[in-house]
Amino acid sequence: MNVTIKDVAQRAHVAPSTVSRVIADNPRISKETKERVFKAMEELGYYPNAIARSLASKMTYTIGLIMPRSAEDAFSNPFFPEVMRGISVVAHNEKYDLLISTSGNEEEEKQAVIDMVKGRRVDGIVLLCSRTTDELIPWLREEKFPFTVIGKPLDSKGVCWVDNDNIGASRLATNYLIKHGHREIAFISGSLEFVVSLDRLDGYKLALEENNILFDKELVAQDEFSEDGGYNAMMRILKQKKPTAVVVTDDIMSFGVIRAAIDYGLKVPQDISLIGFNNIPLSAYANPPLTTIDISTFDLGVKSAELLLKNIKNKDFVADHIIVPVKLIERKSCIKR
Amino acid sequence: MNVTIKDVAQRAHVAPSTVSRVIADNPRISKETKERVFKAMEELGYYPNAIARSLASKMTYTIGLIMPRSAEDAFSNPFFPEVMRGISVVAHNEKYDLLISTSGNEEEEKQAVIDMVKGRRVDGIVLLCSRTTDELIPWLREEKFPFTVIGKPLDSKGVCWVDNDNIGASRLATNYLIKHGHREIAFISGSLEFVVSLDRLDGYKLALEENNILFDKELVAQDEFSEDGGYNAMMRILKQKKPTAVVVTDDIMSFGVIRAAIDYGLKVPQDISLIGFNNIPLSAYANPPLTTIDISTFDLGVKSAELLLKNIKNKDFVADHIIVPVKLIERKSCIKR
């Protein structure tokens, strides 16, 4: 059996409660007693049982991470590791751990969250990416459980979220292409069940409007957030239209778009210009190097974690949100025409 | 206050222990009682408290993940997300969660493990990547705590590990270059404090020997597992030698190596051929597309998790190891000369 607080108490000739107070560095314990207890802990090789601790104190010092869909997909897009990186840096600074519950589908995802919340396994949750159909957000709000979401939810009342200005970012990207003389501009994004896709589509439309370009739905396609998704979307567009440029809301998809263009006999950027989103590490090494919108993925993670921790520590913290700035990174995938 | 097992018991007119047995689906409870209890649970919206549960049962149903160094670095190399993906798929199937404790340095890393083990927060641990100086492995073995490590440890006695045949893989890569007519072959790897670097260096030497090529230490360099690391290592080599090919034990480093070559006025693959390791998703989209050794990263994760779970379930499971096969992926970064 492991050494418990009682063993320490016995050896230090104090009560278990005193040992507990020593661990918590309670100022009401005298220096001498503390020393005696520490000595006993040392000698016995005592280490507090975190589980017992959280049962009594109702604090777990871990935050739950909910990935979209199957983690299987999530981990293959560098976006998610990057935001996790941000989260974990903050968590680590504040001595929090990360609990990741991976789920296969939406039903399981919901179950995972309920498990974490009702099972009292975490002190708070960050949801990566919000769907328009998300039932989780209302539920968590109802439960009054601390959580933040990355990606502005459709109904953002009373919830903490962090996101970019997606409309603005997409408008920025589209305008960049327009300023380069393009007017036949395609738009490829992930499924419209994600709020982010919706917003970026809006930004795209906005830019067109500002420049008196008619919106043409044949220039728009959605598909999965993957290389193949980008490929398929681009192919569908090319079968009906001949754009001179394309906005792709995910760098990984961009790789597929490039491949589709090549398969179609088009050269990038000579025949078709392309601007991506996310600025994943390797977009710089693509062929051609990708011009892309850097959405500060890392900061998205950092801010969401910071917001969450504020929320956890401050019971009656008001709902708040943070907009993380974007930046256009010029490389070689766009030309003037 | 939340609804507990006692509330359910009261409502169903049974003892808490009976409720507990119903949850565990104990066959000694009659069908009628079970139904009555289920009904009470339903009506009260009962949900078991996982923390209390693990305190009593000494099972947490979570496995701990130890990343090398700071997670900050780890997440930026696609290798780690990919193995996590493998781990999480297995974990999910077996209804286990993942606890990630991120650490800044070796000292913190050790502390994190102690926290998990002594704090009884996890049922087992998988260590990503083993260092030659790793104190963790002997410690865990000493504690008789279930764990597996990805990457064969220097002293593998009594530990479960999964890895590729790194010597063989590196030999394969080097021989491939030799068969293409290269004899001045450089070798770039991560720090030699990692066993994997050591092994791959051995494989490289082995291939040279088999082909009567003299080993030249000026053709060998180590650096960080990053793009910059690759760049710097390559630059150091180019300052003293003119290899016609290079083995790089990490695709991310390869990108840096390519950049260094270009900065040096060399064309890849015309002037210098290059073979990488890992076959990260984007190596196919590099310029030129990377010929690389696919080490089945995903499977590394899967197998390590499977092995760990076996270990957890089977108290007296013998130490075992699994070798995951590698495959050479031919693309465009090598030419015959």
Added chain:
DNA sequence: CACCTTAGTGAAACCGATTGCAGTTAATTA
């Protein structure tokens, strides 16, 4: 000198489950 603080510590309830053992009832066996 009686009374009130204050500092330091202990006793015991509690967090929310699990589980070994005992007890009750009904059915089966001798």
Added chain:
DNA sequence: TAATTAACTGCAATCGGTTTCACTAAGGTG
């Protein structure tokens, strides 16, 4: 009919801590 057995269920201890409240002794106050 008495004894044994099987099928359920409950009691209470336990897991390893935290925290409220009470208590003691020493020092301060009027």
